[in-house]
Amino acid sequence: MKTLAEIVVAVLSLLGAGFALIGSWGLVRLPATMERLHGPTKATTLGLGALLLASVVYFRTQLGVWTAHELLISLFLFLTAPISANMIAKVHLHRLRSGAANEPPGIAGPPPRPGEEGDWATFEAPARDTPASTANS
Amino acid sequence: MRRLLPHPALSAMLLIVWLLMANSVTVGGLVLGGCLALVLPKFTEPFWPARPRMRFGRAFAGYLAIVLFDIVVANFQVAALILFRRNADLRARWLVVPIALTSPEAITMLAGTISLTPGTVTADVSADGRFLLVHALDAADPAAEVARIKARYEARLQRIFA
Numbered sequence: 001m002k003t004l005a006e007i008v009v010a011v012l013s014l015l016g017a018g019f020a021l022i023g024s025w026g027l028v029r030l031p032a033t034m035e036r037l038h039g040p041t042k043a044t045t046l047g048l049g050a051l052l053l054a055s056v057v058y059f060r061t062q063l064g065v066w067t068a069h070e071l072l073i074s075l076f077l078f079l080t081a082p083i084s085a086n087m088i089a090k091v092h093l094h095r096l097r098s099g100a101a102n103e104p105p106g107i108a109g110p111p112p113r114p115g116e117e118g119d120w121a122t123f124e125a126p127a128r129d130t131p132a133s134t135a136n137s
Numbered sequence: 138m139r140r141l142l143p144h145p146a147l148s149a150m151l152l153i154v155w156l157l158m159a160n161s162v163t164v165g166g167l168v169l170g171g172c173l174a175l176v177l178p179k180f181t182e183p184f185w186p187a188r189p190r191m192r193f194g195r196a197f198a199g200y201l202a203i204v205l206f207d208i209v210v211a212n213f214q215v216a217a218l219i220l221f222r223r224n225a226d227l228r229a230r231w232l233v234v235p236i237a238l239t240s241p242e243a244i245t246m247l248a249g250t251i252s253l254t255p256g257t258v259t260a261d262v263s264a265d266g267r268f269l270l271v272h273a274l275d276a277a278d279p280a281a282e283v284a285r286i287k288a289r290y291e292a293r294l295q296r297i298f299a
Contacts, residue, residue: 019212026219035229037258038215038274045253046212068157075154082252082259089260089272107229111270114233114263124264131241131266 005061012054019047032106033092041085048077090122097123141175143182146193148174189240189298196296203289207254215256218275230279232257232271234286243298244269250290257286 026039052070059067094100096110113119142148155170156162191197218227234251238244248259248269256274263270276282 019216022216022219026215029219029224031224031227034258034260034272035227035274037272038256039219041252041258042208042211042215042256045208068160072154072157078249078253082249085252085258086248086260089258093261107224107227108231108272111231111260111272112233114265114268114270115235118263118265120261120270121264122261126262126264126266130264131239131244131262 002061005057009054009058009061012050012057016047016049016051016054019050020044021047023047032104034089034106034108037085037088041081045077045081049074093120093122142178144178144185144188146191147178147181151177189242191242192297192299196293200290200293200297203293204250204254207289211254211256215274218256222275228275228277230273230276230282231260232273232276232279232283232286234269234271234283236267236269236291237287238291238294238298240298241266243294247290247294251286254290257282 023039023042023044027036030036030039052073056067056070059065093111096105111120118124152167152170152174155173156166159166159170236244236247238247244262244266248262251257251259251269251271256276258272259269260272261270262268271286273279273282
């Protein structure tokens with residue numbers, strides 16, 4: 001039983017470390033900002049998940065206590081990862097349009113406009129009483 | 138009841154998070170967590186003046202299960218792309234996703250889900266709140282990808298925020 005638990009913990013730790021490594025490698029090898037964002041937002045989520053699961057199994061089998069902190073860590077990760085990715089993407093959009101510092105547009109090129117008229121909220125103040133605005137009555 | 142607990146879901150969430158943080162269920166922890174669950178929603182009330190009604194039933198549980206499943210699948214897909222696909226063969230595309238959801242909270246949840254799942258990151262929302270700008274790492278057929286996002290996530294969110 002003890003050996004089985006050790007094997008599970010070892011496999012999960014290695015899986016987690018492997019995914020974290022792949023995510024970081026993606027950050028290095030993908031061509032431009034938007035493509036690079038995919039590495040750390042995805043591959044590392046499962047990497048961290050596997051590490052946290054390994055932690056739960058380890059504390060339960062080796063020390064005999066249930067820990068719940070891992071659940072909280074994943075909850076906070078799910079809350080913060082999309083927001084930081086969104087902020088980086090917004091800064092990238094600005095730099096692309098203003099032509100700052102030779103920002104390469106990446107494989108997808110510059111972003112299209114939304115619909116027939118209007119622009120993205122990064123470039124244009126959101127209209128009142130729309131879901132994009134925080135200043136609703 | 139309304140006056141005491143203006144936001145029952147937030148109160149429940151705060152209590153659960155507090156107990157998880159303490160990592161044990163004791164009387165002291167319950168009392169302190171209960172106080173926080175009562176006081177914090179009261180003081181943060183001005184931040185959510187028009188909060189939408191949410192259903193935390195089967196639809197919500199189903200949504201969570203699907204998103205978690207997709208996150209695991211997405212990780213393997215993106216890992217395979219990073220390891221085995223050459224940059225020249227990567228079909229990265231911008232997607233403009235028209236959204237039918239109307240509440241800011243629902244749109245935020247859709248955007249967060251898109252960022253966490255298969256090879257897509259939400260970059261921006263349009264100024265009129267009717268489109269999301271999404272970057273896909275490898276989309277052979279952008280129209281099909283948009284349809285998938287709408288059918289898989291948005292339709293379910295519409296049922297949760299009804």
